[in-house]
Amino acid sequence: MQDPNSAEVDVTRVLVTGVRGKTGKPLAELLVARRGVEVRGGSSDPSTVGIEGVRPTAFSWDEPSGWAAATDGVDAIFVVRPDRADAPELIGALLAGTSPRTRVVLLSDKDGDYPDPDHPGCAGWAPRAERTVRDSGRPWTILRPGWFMQVFTDPRFYRDQIVDTGELPFPSGGATVAWIDARDIAAVAERALLEDGHTGRTYQISGPEALSLPRTAELLSAAAGRPVTHRDVTIDEAVAGSEGFARELSTLTFERVRAGSFAEVTDTVERVTGHPARTLRTFLSDAGPALRRVGR
Numbered sequence: 629m630q631d632p633n634s635a636e637v638d639v640t641r642v643l644v645t646g647v648r649g650k651t652g653k654p655l656a657e658l659l660v661a662r663r664g665v666e667v668r669g670g671s672s673d674p675s676t677v678g679i680e681g682v683r684p685t686a687f688s689w690d691e692p693s694g695w696a697a698a699t700d701g702v703d704a705i706f707v708v709r710p711d712r713a714d715a716p717e718l719i720g721a722l723l724a725g726t727s728p729r730t731r732v733v734l735l736s737d738k739d740g741d742y743p744d745p746d747h748p749g750c751a752g753w754a755p756r757a758e759r760t761v762r763d764s765g766r767p768w769t770i771l772r773p774g775w776f777m778q779v780f781t782d783p784r785f786y787r788d789q790i791v792d793t794g795e796l797p798f799p800s801g802g803a804t805v806a807w808i809d810a811r812d813i814a815a816v817a818e819r820a821l822l823e824d825g826h827t828g829r830t831y832q833i834s835g836p837e838a839l840s841l842p843r844t845a846e847l848l849s850a851a852a853g854r855p856v857t858h859r860d861v862t863i864d865e866a867v868a869g870s871e872g873f874a875r876e877l878s879t880l881t882f883e884r885v886r887a888g889s890f891a892e893v894t895d896t897v898e899r900v901t902g903h904p905a906r907t908l909r910t911f912l913s914d915a916g917p918a919l920r921r922v923g924r
């Protein structure tokens with residue numbers, strides 16, 4: 629793969645799956661800013677992909693018949709692991725249809741090899757998804773981030789509760805979380821997709837500090853312009869409304885939060901990108917307006 633900053637006219641083609649998502653979008657924005665990089669933005673609803681310079685590309689885990697067109701001629705793929713039971717098989721089938729030279733960067737999860745004997749519905753699921761990539765025969769890098777700061781501003785997660793009720797219901801059991809800005813995960817992914825030196829690496833990625841949930845709520849309060857209180861709900865309360873695999877995976881994730889699995893602070897972002905990971909305060913000063921009632 630050529631140096632994307634060189635004067636060469638060669639083009640590096642990258643497929644970003646999940647381009648509407650929390651990591652996919654900032655990654656696509658970084659990639660289009662690089663010279664000589666052509667970005668395909670994969671989404672099940674490509675008509676909603678409005679990132680300047682990105683080629684909207686039909687890509688759905690439910691429609692394998694479209695994968696050949698989405699991956700045709702690509703040099704690298706950013707794979708956002710779909711949180712569904714058949715993710716390992718789907719990822720394996722996707723990669724099997726690509727050229728063996730295709731660089732693969734998988735967005736996995738903190739400690740992707742965590743034991744989960746109490747959850748037969750998702751036992752061995754995360755390790756199998758990672759193993760599929762390692763065994764694919766393609767040059768690979770695996771990203772294992774902790775909880776994203778973007779969950780606070782995403783209406784599919786906590787935004788509406790924060791804005792409408794001033795509450796952050798999160799079953800931490802007193803544990804801390806080293807929240808990571810998805811823009812920093814994207815920056816690590818950008819390097820791994822375009823540069824040599826990351827093949828065969830598994831990166832644990834965290835933000836720069838582990839925060840308690842009450843401290844997190846304090847910072848959210850300042851951004852929201854109103855008091856936000858942390859409520860240490862039970863895990864059952866936190867997963868209410870979900871069922872099946874999604875419920876089991878969320879339950880396991882919160883158990884891991886309570887066990888302190890997301891408290892570890894790593895220097896991966898700075899080591900790989902040369903820039904320190906953003907603090908929650910910095911994230912909120914950029915994204916905080918989404919938490920204000922005014923304008924909604």
Ligand SMILES: NC(=O)c1ccc[n+]([C@@H]2O[C@H](COP(=O)([O-])OP(=O)(O)OC[C@H]3O[C@@H](n4cnc5c(N)ncnc54)[C@H](OP(=O)(O)O)[C@@H]3O)[C@@H](O)[C@H]2O)c1
Nearest residue numbers: 646647648649650651671672673709736737773774775776
């Ligand atoms: N969230 C976290 O804190 C966290 C932490 C560690 C690891 N992870 C892992 O990272 C992966 C991605 O999780 P995520 O939570 O960050 O999901 P995400 O990438 O924000 O969204 C996942 C997908 O949902 C679809 N989608 C549906 N409605 C959407 C909307 N309104 N806006 C944007 N996308 C929408 C998009 O696919 P289409 O365009 O195809 O519909 C998108 O790619 C998962 O494997 C997860 O386990 C997440």
